Amino acid sequence: MTTQSQSLRLADQLAANPYTWPGGYPLYAITSDGGALCKECVKSERESIGTTTGTDGWCVVAVEANWEDPALYCDHCGKRIESAYAEPPEPNLVLSDSHGRYIPQLWCADVTESDAERLGLSWWDVQQCQAGPDAEHYWEAWGGILRDCVMTDENGVTWRLHQDGDLWEVADGYEFPED
Numbered sequence: 001m002t003t004q005s006q007s008l009r010l011a012d013q014l015a016a017n018p019y020t021w022p023g024g025y026p027l028y029a030i031t032s033d034g035g036a037l038c039k040e041c042v043k044s045e046r047e048s049i050g051t052t053t054g055t056d057g058w059c060v061v062a063v064e065a066n067w068e069d070p071a072l073y074c075d076h077c078g079k080r081i082e083s084a085y086a087e088p089p090e091p092n093l094v095l096s097d098s099h100g101r102y103i104p105q106l107w108c109a110d111v112t113e114s115d116a117e118r119l120g121l122s123w124w125d126v127q128q129c130q131a132g133p134d135a136e137h138y139w140e141a142w143g144g145i146l147r148d149c150v151m152t153d154e155n156g157v158t159w160r161l162h163q164d165g166d167l168w169e170v171a172d173g174y175e176f177p178e179d
């Protein structure tokens with residue numbers, strides 16, 4: 001079998017069966033240069049894969065399960081490739097949007113100066129939000145907090161804040177659906 005036809009056969013196999021059977025574990029393609037391709041790209045880039053020179057990054061040499069790499073990314077589209085055992089936890093709802101413009105003030109209410117330091121926050125930003133929605137730099141300060149806040153839990157999972165009306169804590173690696 002030629003390099004091209006083997007590459008294409010593996011790509012088509014992944015496109016048709018992106019999960020192991022039995023087991024249902026997520027599969028991805030490995031290229032000759034050690035890259036990873038997701039189940040979508042083996043379909044959309046089928047032509048490149050079937051005409052690979054063998055060294056152009058499109059030569060699929062294996063299809064394997066991603067057991068527990070939470071940070072495995074497709075080298076073509078950049079999307080994260082799901083894993084069997086290391087999926088990020090679901091987001092936590094912190095404050096619903098019914099709290100409206102008081103969300104920053106409520107979230108910051110119990111944050112102390114040492115909390116702020118631990119979370120990577122500017123203490124000045126926290127104080128602006130604690131002062132309430134009429135503080136001059138309230139929204140600017142809240143923007144800084146949404147950007148900077150990083151929390152690591154006892155399992156080593158990193159969480160960040162995300163606001164889409166509701167305020168959420170979102171684990172790194174979790175892809176929040178776009179509205």
Ligand SMILES: [Zn+2]
Pocket residue numbers: 037038039040041074075076077078079
């Ligand atoms: Zn991809």
